[in-house]
Amino acid sequence: MPMNKSYICNRNAKIQQTFLSVLIGVAITLGGCATTKAPEQQQIVNKADPYENVNRKIYIFNDTVDNYVAEPISDAYKWITPQFMQTGVFNFFNNLKTINVVINDLLQAKFKQGAADTGRFALNTTLGLAGFVDVGKSVGLEQNEEDFEQTLAVWGIPQGAYLVIPLLGPSTVRGIPGTLFDTAANPTSYVGMPVQLVYMLNARASAEGALKFIDEAALDPYVFTRESFLQWRNNLATNGKAEASLDLDDELDSDVDSATTKDKIPAVDNKAAPALHLDAEAK
Amino acid sequence: MVLKNMRLAIVFIFCLFSAVNAFAQDGSGATARQVVEKFQTELIAVMKNGKQLGYAGRYDKLNDPVSNSHDLTKIARIVVGKEWEKLSEAQQQKLVDVFIRLSIASYAHNFKDYSGESFVFDSEEETARGGVVVHSRLLIPDDKPVKFDYMLKEKGNSWRIINIIANGVSDLALKRSEYTTILQREGFDALIAKINEKIDNYSKQ
Secondary structure, X not given: OOHHHHHHHHHHHHHHOOOHHHHHHHHXXXXXXHHHOOHHHOOOOEOOEOOHHHHHHHHHHXXXXXXXXXXXXXXXXXXXXXXXXXXXXXXXHHHHHHHHHHHHHHHOOOHHHHHHHHHHHHHHHHOOOOOOOOHHHHOOOXXXXXXXXXXXXXXXXXXXXXXXXXXXXXXXXXXXXXXHHHXXXXXXXXXXXXXXXXXXXXXXXXXXXXXXXXXXXXXXXXXXXXXXXXXXXXXXXXXXXXHHHHHHHHHHHHHHHHHXXXXXXXXXXXXXXXXXXXXXXXX | OHHHHHHHHHHHXXXXXXXXXXXXXXXXXXXXXXXXXXXXXXXXXHHHOHHHHHHHHHHHHHHHHXXXXXXXXXXXXXXXXXXXXXXXXXXXXXXHHHHHHHHHHHHHHHOOOOOOOEEEEEEEEEOOOOOEEEEEEEEOOOOOOEEEEEEEXXXXXXXXXXXXXEOOEEHHHHHHHHHHHHHHHOOHHHHHHHHHHHHHHHHHO
């Protein structure tokens, strides 16, 4: 269970390795799919995931690409690169991301946190040898996780439907402008192919354990990924206040209690688990 | 005489009261926090001997701690949601059985060794519907701590875990989405087959 998070974090890193053209193309394609899909052909529509049929296909496509392309290359990278190098490279790109974190701290009016993150960036860039060593962590300056999608959430923009983007993985309607902004604000996006490739390889390599965890734990990897992604994003957007989850538990629980009382009455209203739609509770 | 009788009666009532009190503390008085901490201690102990025990050993050692601290029957029921009522009694029993085995197996598989981890208690709060949430953290050397929030409900006169929220991701909600989706798309037999396959895989690694 502890690995859920690292999986998603790394997936997020993957999301940020953006090919703008693909993104835009996909947005258009998905928009097209969305309007042509007849709603009555799905028996049960999950409110957070109205495009499940399309999403599942893209998920399978991504998984195949990962199995046959990304994973073998990443394994080779891991085999030839010593662990301290992998950690160093991860730290380097992670440090560059801090610029983006600071921008979003400010956009969300988290000035104190913004100051701490600026200090962390300064420390790691100088003493940490351009970011290869995470000095901030050893002096207790933990990295904050902020991005533009969270900023949009804080500004009150609704999350929108869950989307699986070809090659990039899970996102939401709100996540697309989020990713575009974050990509534009990240220096890694401007350095060209060899560095980008190392970035992608490293991200895949550090996601290894988490991806393995999904394979092991998930009965339905598509749903597992979707639910953990949405819950994780929701948790970040509300800054770790798991209020939604607690309410949710009570609702899930009361379903069972009320089911006991009205035991033999057939369920008339059979919408699939309305309680599960966290986004409704995320303001 | 009357006075003496009264005194006796008072002494008797007092004794009775304290006996009941003592009984309550002894048999069922474990608070939600105590239930969680007992389970965490047992889990860490198994992790410390994880390598020698092997998968089968860990499974045996964790069987009672997991079953006694979690309300696995209730969890199995919540996890399939409204589909529960559509299952026959035999199917319900089968689901509960494999679910219990899966829960223990996943603990035995995922907590296989020890590298200095420890749990710390943070706080405790009551929820609207009479549940208790115990907030704690798993400290991992050289890594970010993982937040573990345990949601407990009273069962009879003891507290049982019905959900674990790790870093904001609710295990119950996650499982519920998976299980209801599989039941709706592929049916009951497919669900049981998938669970058995997971248990099998856990035991092999």
